[in-house]
Amino acid sequence: MLIGAMNHPAREVLQEIEWIAAMGLGFLDLTLEPPKAASWKVDRRAVRNALEQHQLGVVGHTAFYLPIASGIEEIRQAAVTELRRCIEAFAEIGARWMNIHPDRHAPMHDRGFFIQRNLETLGELLPYAAEHGVGLMIENLPGDFNTAGEVGELLDPLPALGLHLDIGHANLLVTHSTVDELLGAYGPRLRHVHLHDNKGGAADLHLPLGSGSVDLRSAIRQLQRTGYDGTITLEVFTPDQHYVRYSKELLQRVWEEERR
Ligand SMILES: [Zn+2]
16 A cells, blocks of 8 residues: 655645655655646656655546536537546656546536546547556545445546545535445545545535544555555645654554454
């Protein structure tokens, strides 16, 4: 199991790599988002070199707000263009997996419409990603894509698509965490994990581990039962990096305790 962190999109990627390496983390969850980490701006070679120099791995993350299910075809195509550029960037930087957030922002349309549009976009991108040696994975989101049934509407028709499990999101807008059902149904397709805390309800707080209502121990037990031993990003958004360090130590400790 490898613990990593995400760069802040408003800061220089190369500087973000420095603190992530200094904290002894194992990989960068590289989000390609403007203003400072835009797919068209990041110096791919420099990022690759910095990662190699610090012996850091890398996982690809894309902007959560891309309108991949837009009811306006030209806007959907613009999102596809951006995601193709992300695939090219991640191929050069050396990421083997790239995440995509499902989109439900198609007002006045029913669920069937935006499911179809998500599938269309993913279906267009999967072969392009494969040509570049990059796999695509879909992240569960509170609201419309958080249960096994909901995420399955995208995973079932597209066998090449991986699951990116966000344990924090699985705790939001639900009566109890959906980690068990997501792993029960799609555990073998799990490719990457996001971990952060919150207090349930609708607020996606991205708190340090242990400070909210996410059952960390249960989630880790289920990851281990699935046989997962891959990358886990501490998606803890805080100006004080002590909270990231604390989260890392807590995750390491609970992971070891549950392995015994
Ligand atoms: Zn996430």
